[in-house]
Amino acid sequence: MAKGHNHFLTEAHISAIVYGSMAKKIAILGSTGSIGKNALRVIDALGPEYEIVALSANSSVELLAEQARRYQPRFAAITNADFADELRELVGDLSIEILAGPDSLTEIAQLEEVDILLTAIVGAAGLPAVLAAAKCGKTLAIANKEPLVIAGELLMETARKNGSTIVPVDSEHSAIFQAMQAGAPGEVSKIILTGSGGPFRNATSENIQNVTLKEALSHPVWDMGPKITIDSATMVNKALEVIEAHWLFDVPVEKIEVLIHPESIVHSLVEFVDGSLIAQLGNPDMCLPIQYALTYPARVGGIAKRVRLANIGKLTFEKPNSEVFRALPLGYEVARTGGTAAAVFNAANETAVQEFLEGRIKFVNIAELIEYCLNKHNAKTTASLEDLLQADAWARREVLECLKQKVR
């Protein structure tokens, strides 16, 4: 090589050379959603040691194109193939391989170039990709609840067999994951999942009947996507988290407790056999658990704002109201049943929430529809992926069928 060429190296070039081989290579499934956008902010701040190799979106083609232009990943996937041509048009000038259709997620999950797969796709859609990544031994940063809810047993077993590390991104499970490091897994006596209680925390069984969509979408603490905001208002969110924690931490459901904590500063706690409680605290900001999942097991400086307890003044705690929030006891029941029950719970909820968001049903109908499906379902206690997907599809149809009949 000719001398003198070195002075053409920019800082970015040097970083690329220095970090090139050791950079952590990240794929984000769902980069245009709330978690995905925050993840990109976190990666911006983490610097050149973290490289984005793939991005995906369902139908937000313009934002995906914008992100692709900025981060120049090797792959960009659009799962709704109707938007594939538009995406090709928007980023055709870049050397990015465009993937389209639902299978593109699984394709990304298996890419040799990917070290960490961050999954942030609402609903059951990301499930095959998550399982594929676990089979390839990837590090999985899971931000959506569904993979562990629907296929928790299968996923954890696959991860164990193939040396895949699963790091939760949900603030509660990240808190538990962090707190559990203060003891051995066998020394855990209780997992205490905190929840803000959502916008209807103080509601009665009566006044919960008439809440509006707008009220349900006004979460007091967290700024999240609409589906998760509704799940928080119904406390389906917390029910799903109980199921998720059960599989992720291999803890029986009897040892998992839900605690209402409106300030959302204590993100969850672990009680050990000696009676010691370890808690993780932070501002309600997803950037912290996203970053921890990407840098784990290390911690590095980041963009999350610091908590000042003296300024906050007080933290409050109360028991959840299982009579008003029917989804919570249903969640426990489902976790105890195992098998296909959680897939039904999740799919019935997903479908019902969509109906609610589109103004076709009332808020309280969501839990009612879940209960309706669970009562009608014959749960298989040991379930293959096929069984789970079938139960999922059955529950979706069942919700819509039930609503049609009512309309008649």
Place this chain on the structure above:
Amino acid sequence: MAKGHNHFLTEAHISAIVYGSMAKKIAILGSTGSIGKNALRVIDALGPEYEIVALSANSSVELLAEQARRYQPRFAAITNADFADELRELVGDLSIEILAGPDSLTEIAQLEEVDILLTAIVGAAGLPAVLAAAKCGKTLAIANKEPLVIAGELLMETARKNGSTIVPVDSEHSAIFQAMQAGAPGEVSKIILTGSGGPFRNATSENIQNVTLKEALSHPVWDMGPKITIDSATMVNKALEVIEAHWLFDVPVEKIEVLIHPESIVHSLVEFVDGSLIAQLGNPDMCLPIQYALTYPARVGGIAKRVRLANIGKLTFEKPNSEVFRALPLGYEVARTGGTAAAVFNAANETAVQEFLEGRIKFVNIAELIEYCLNKHNAKTTASLEDLLQADAWARREVLECLKQKVR
């Protein structure tokens, strides 16, 4: 051996045979004090895997004799030799070796039979024994603040060189020790020491002037010995803990913060570089940190009562008032100065508290006498054990001298 003898084996015999060689052998320095008594309750509950090989007291000869009769240690030490004959009389019928005088503590610390030395002696008296145990590579469960306050640098260096593990027993430092396991030591950005604020938390600079001994001895949360209760009321306690944390966790004093938390449920917190806060919570009960120090790194079931946050309802936090509690900024100053300054701070306080307990000075005089000594002292920045003990003795004389002059 003749057959048939086996049926004479009691459960205790079997336990002794099973656990005999692997039992953890514990010596308690200060077994008749508040911590010592709790430690014995904890060890009772832990069962035959934990064996008491030595007990010590200063002058509480009757209680020591009672404990010796119950636990049958191989050694019992009375540091005030005036009580040696009485002790011999009281337990002469047992096969216990009686040690007497201040050096008996060092003798116990070096015993080959001792695995864990639990030091719970108020004041500077236990210092040589603690250093001797560190030199022998023992596990040190330190319940009194003075060894780390007076000789923190020396002790940590000695422990490092000789493979001695130091596990704190103080509830705050135990909390920090536990919380630090959720990250690497280099990832700690702040240590947040909580304190109840003591009985005068809401006092003004004016009304603190006239508090009585009885008021100062009425701690709102913790049931402790008189010296530590007064230290809590003056916040000298928190000042000593800042210095202790500085050495124990190798964290600069600028990164140590004091936070008032009247409910004393959050025992302290660690903030990591990413902004994540890890806290340890528990009831205000010394049995939990004592047990953790004895079973570390394992956790086992114990007698500490569980915290129920929903029943507690709220936890509050506020900044400490450094204008009313003068000892707190003095403690930070001392920690920054290093060398002999902390020995002077501690000795001046110990002497002043004794004067206050005996009704000879006012509550506010305690901090005044500490400040007086610190102002008069020429701190050596690098200090040998001899320098430290000299500074300690000097400060004690100085306090008494100052009081004599005032009386004239």
